[in-house]
Amino acid sequence: LKTTDGINDTFGDHLIWPADRMIEENRDMRSIGCFKPFDCLLFIAGAGNGDLFAYSILNGSIRKNDIYVWNHIDDSRIWVASSLKPFIKGWIDGTITI
16 A cells, blocks of 8 residues: 555456545444444445455454455355455456456
């Protein structure tokens, strides 16, 4: 984030949100009361369908590099990648689908 402040694809869409959007989206998600609490997730990107990608956090810190997807329909949280680099590669090349 310090270097790029987010990552865009070739069409200009965010693969990873800029820092200000991460702050805004995480603040908004934590104010929603209809799902399990989101204080264990740090949302970093959207899937374009309402689902969001996130790191798992504990006591405000990222403890593992794993990336998860939160499903906006059923509130499930599913592992999708071992770290940011394979997540970006898999999302771009279609090996990660939701």
